[in-house]
Amino acid sequence: MRSRHWPLRGASLLGLILLWAIAALIASTPMLPAPHQVLASAWQHSLSGELPYHLSTTLARVLVSFLLAMGIGTAVGIAMGRYRQLDIALDGALVLGLNIPALVTIILCYIWFGLTEVAAVIAVSLNKIPTVVVTVREGARAVDPRLLAVAQAYRLPPWRKLWRVYLPQLYPYLMAAARGGLALIWKIVLVVELLGRSNGVGFQLYSYYQFFDITSILAYTLTFAAVVLLVEALIMRPLENRLTRWRNA
Amino acid sequence: MPDLDVRIDEKRFGEAVILRDLTFSAQRGEFLALVGPSGVGKSTLLHLIAGLDTHFDGSVHWHGTPLHHHPQAPKSLGMMFQEPRLMPWLSALDNVRLVLSGTEAEGDRARMLLQEVGLGHALDAWPNQLSGGMQRRVALARAFAVAPRLLLMDEPFVSLDMPTGNRLRESLLELWRRDRPLVLFVTHDLREALALADRVLFMSEPPARIILDYVVPLERPRQLEGTAIAKLQEQLFAHHPDLLSGALDAPSESRDKP
Numbered sequence: 001m002r003s004r005h006w007p008l009r010g011a012s013l014l015g016l017i018l019l020w021a022i023a024a025l026i027a028s029t030p031m032l033p034a035p036h037q038v039l040a041s042a043w044q045h046s047l048s049g050e051l052p053y054h055l056s057t058t059l060a061r062v063l064v065s066f067l068l069a070m071g072i073g074t075a076v077g078i079a080m081g082r083y084r085q086l087d088i089a090l091d092g093a094l095v096l097g098l099n100i101p102a103l104v105t106i107i108l109c110y111i112w113f114g115l116t117e118v119a120a121v122i123a124v125s126l127n128k129i130p131t132v133v134v135t136v137r138e139g140a141r142a143v144d145p146r147l148l149a150v151a152q153a154y155r156l157p158p159w160r161k162l163w164r165v166y167l168p169q170l171y172p173y174l175m176a177a178a179r180g181g182l183a184l185i186w187k188i189v190l191v192v193e194l195l196g197r198s199n200g201v202g203f204q205l206y207s208y209y210q211f212f213d214i215t216s217i218l219a220y221t222l223t224f225a226a227v228v229l230l231v232e233a234l235i236m237r238p239l240e241n242r243l244t245r246w247r248n249a
Numbered sequence: 250m251p252d253l254d255v256r257i258d259e260k261r262f263g264e265a266v267i268l269r270d271l272t273f274s275a276q277r278g279e280f281l282a283l284v285g286p287s288g289v290g291k292s293t294l295l296h297l298i299a300g301l302d303t304h305f306d307g308s309v310h311w312h313g314t315p316l317h318h319h320p321q322a323p324k325s326l327g328m329m330f331q332e333p334r335l336m337p338w339l340s341a342l343d344n345v346r347l348v349l350s351g352t353e354a355e356g357d358r359a360r361m362l363l364q365e366v367g368l369g370h371a372l373d374a375w376p377n378q379l380s381g382g383m384q385r386r387v388a389l390a391r392a393f394a395v396a397p398r399l400l401l402m403d404e405p406f407v408s409l410d411m412p413t414g415n416r417l418r419e420s421l422l423e424l425w426r427r428d429r430p431l432v433l434f435v436t437h438d439l440r441e442a443l444a445l446a447d448r449v450l451f452m453s454e455p456p457a458r459i460i461l462d463y464v465v466p467l468e469r470p471r472q473l474e475g476t477a478i479a480k481l482q483e484q485l486f487a488h489h490p491d492l493l494s495g496a497l498d499a500p501s502e503s504r505d506k507p
């Protein structure tokens with residue numbers, strides 16, 4: 001089913017690049033470099049080892065923040081979906097968390113915890129946790145009590161009940177949270193790096209911004225976007241297909 | 250000492266009293282049917298016995314110990330619900346293995362049971378690929394997989410066409426004869442009760458109690474649509490015209506033998 005979509009995806013991507021190339025040709029200014037110039041720049045930055053270093057640093061931060069946000073958000077979301085009192089108690093904090101600008105969380109974390117790696121990761125996670133909670137809470141509310149009754153009647157051990165009866169009902173919601181999460185987190189990680197780290201893609205972008213080096217800015221951005229696309233295609237989508245294959249049977 | 254001893258003093262939902270002074274006991278290997286008007290609390294009663302609902306006054310004893318504190322309770326209970334209640338994300342085989350420990354022998358046992366209920370060809374099918382009757386077969390295999398000593402069945406064959414229902418009832422009796430669990434079979438269909446059970450317990454209207462404990466005087470095998478069962482049903486109605494509406498005037502008659 002998936003393979004049928006590839007030609008269309010590829011064509012759409014190529015079309016975008018073509019459009020960009022034409023625009024660059026017409027504008028013909030250093031403010032809008034052509035695709036091949038950006039590609040060459042990305043290649044050079046890669047050869048020097050500089051791009052891989054900053055890219056992997058950023059990816060590591062994304063990964064840690066992502067896992068932290070998903071773990072905490074899922075646990076809190078399940079608890080809020082399940083216990084009415086807790087839901088009411090935490091709802092105000094949740095709305096607050098959803099509406100605080102990312103910038104505020106980042107600045108406060110840096111001030112309170114110092115310009116450290118821990119502060120950076122905490123700041124990013126804090127921005128993502130509320131949206132994970134909202135999505136997972138929705139799923140936890142939709143859990144089918146009749147299937148849980150089966151687990152209870154047969155006295156399933158807690159772990160098996162969690163993995164085989166409870167969590168599968170949450171998978172669609174967890175996948176939605178994970179996909180949205182990846183997109184949001186890497187955007188916030190760049191801001192965090194720009195404001196308080198001395199490495200990573202965000203830090204590099206800031207340096208190139210000061211030199212108005214648009215080619216390098218685009219080279220970094222597109223390389224990162226390509227990595228995110230790969231993660232989506234090679235990890236997220238196959239994972240989702242695997243988890244929901246019974247639906248399409 | 251009876252193997253199963255049920256004494257429900259009172260069960261209420263809010264203000265409404267559903268069950269009151271409902272008592273009965275049964276021996277291992279017996280097949281009991283619980284019959285009563287719909288909405289009378291038959292499912293509630295099974296939920297109490299299964300331990301799915303622990304908010305009631307009274308007790309459920311298994312071999313003299315409260316069932317839900319019984320050390321062997323986890324292994325002794327099988328249950329079938331009105332719907333098959335299979336996990337849609339698990340294959341037929343994995344749905345049966347779900348209630349077993351993961352050992353290889355247990356996997357073989359699950360496979361064997363599915364073959365016995367006629368699903369040897371559909372081990373890897375997802376529930377949504379199976380018909381309603383086949384899904385119930387998986388649920389039946391799952392119920393027997395735990396080698397239950399107590400098997401609770403809540404109108405498990407409701408809304409099936411007659412031939413499919415009959416085949417499932419046959420499978421059930423076959424497995425029951427072999428493993429001899431104590432079966433509590435809830436149904437609103439008196440003929441189904443008479444076709445399957447050794448004893449039929451009739452429930453009154455709410456607050457429900459047992460108004461008649463009736464020993465079915467028929468040899469097996471029995472035909473659900475056969476004349477013997479039709480005659481028996483007539484006899485019962487002649488004796489107790491209001492039996493199925495749950496409004497029997499006579500005091501609880503124990504082990505009424507015609």
